[in-house]
Amino acid sequence: MNEALVTGESAAVTKNVGDKVIGGATNNNGTLTVKISGTGDSGYLSQVMKMVQNAQQAKSKAEDKAGLVAKYLFYAAFGVGIIAFFAWLPQGLATAMTIMVTVFVIACPHALGLAIPLVVSRSTTIGAQNGLLVRNRQAIEASQHVSHVLLDKTGTLTEGKFTVNALIPNDGIDETTLLSRLAALENNSTHPLAQAIITEAQAKDIEVVAAEKSQNIPGVGISGNVDGTDYKIVNGNYLTKQGIGFDEATADKWAAKGNSVSFLLQGTQVQGMVAEGDTIKAGAKELISGLHRRGITPVMLTGDNPKAAEHVANLLGLTEFHAGLLPDDKQKIIADYQAKGNHVIMVGDGVNDAPSLAAADIGIAIGAGTDVAIDSADVVLVKSEPRDILHFLDLAKITNRKMVQNLWWGAGYNIVAIPLAAGVLSFIGIILDPAVGAAVMAMSTIIVVINAMGLTGEKIKNV
Structure with missing residues (x-):
């Protein structure tokens, strides 16, 4: 039987009387009589899809950092503005109102609203230009914690x-x-x-x-x-x-x-x-060595026999691999790694990889793989090049750096600007005009835009 459509493995599998066969496999030669044991929802493919859905639902959603900062900025600005109003009220209602309005204007979260989306937009564009389709923004944020990359063998590390x-x-x-x-x-x-x-x-x-x-x-x-x-x-x-x-x-x-x-x-x-x-694959060795340089452990997962798996592992310099796996076996292995506190990337291309792609912290699908694998992934390697995983990690690293920088530019300046707007330096004659406050606020937005546009494709290969 050739079960490549479902398992992704190119080697033929011998079947004897009483063995189970998978719907979607093809009979290479001879006559085969089968007994249907499951149809519809009880079929193999349906069971795989259920595992995908369950794994996707189990994923937690990362809280939006910019929204969190903006929330605290609102409370800070509102509190400082009210305090400044009453502090300046003895100087006259007009003066107190001017100071309070200046505080509110200078703390306007326009820059924060642009800080993350601009970087993400720029990052995903650069990724697409370099053969990386980022389907889930959270994958970029989660990449900085990755400790293990689990790789399917056939079609990912090998040509299939x-x-x-x-x-x-x-x-x-x-x-x-x-x-x-x-x-x-x-x-x-x-x-x-x-x-x-x-x-x-x-x-x-x-x-x-x-x-x-x-x-x-x-x-x-x-x-x-x-x-x-x-x-x-x-x-x-x-x-x-x-x-x-x-x-x-x-x-x-x-x-x-x-x-x-x-x-x-x-x-x-x-x-x-x-x-x-x-x-x-030509880029497989480069991928493994690149992961080692980054302090990330590569692990091969395959449904192939142990001898073939060991041979490929030795050629690539892999010290960890698991062979003879079914789709739910791969998912269990990922769960085991995660239970030990590891953050895991799963890379695959077949139907059998779909549950694992959905269960991993980050799922990366080979672009030449099956639709169900691609639909389960957070990132798709359009060119089907293993080395592009390194480019994704580099892109994610510099993207996260830009996000942090923009959060500081979008909100960090308020540490100085809000007290100035509240008039803490009035004793030496420094009081910000509302128009000046608006200009400072606009300047922070411009800086955020310039910083985001500074993210370029050339940089991802030099991180």
């Missing part, structure tokens, strides 16, 4: 499709001949392993002639006639059962690297072997 990693012909046959015969046998097959062989042959300009009398061999491979000779593509188990010798050491070596190894067989003679596996 098979490629030919090795062609090993036996004596008396060259690599081109081996590949051409393999491609001929697989020419009419839609199996992912077959497509990888066809693609490799086309890349090497090998003319692919369809084999005659092609026939699937359930659980084994395929047979056919090429140029008048019968051939088979089989797996190692078939050769062992038939008592046919082959280079087990070489086959085991490539299998240990997470490859699927197949053999070209003519009669009882092995012509050679082909190793096919998923490939690491």
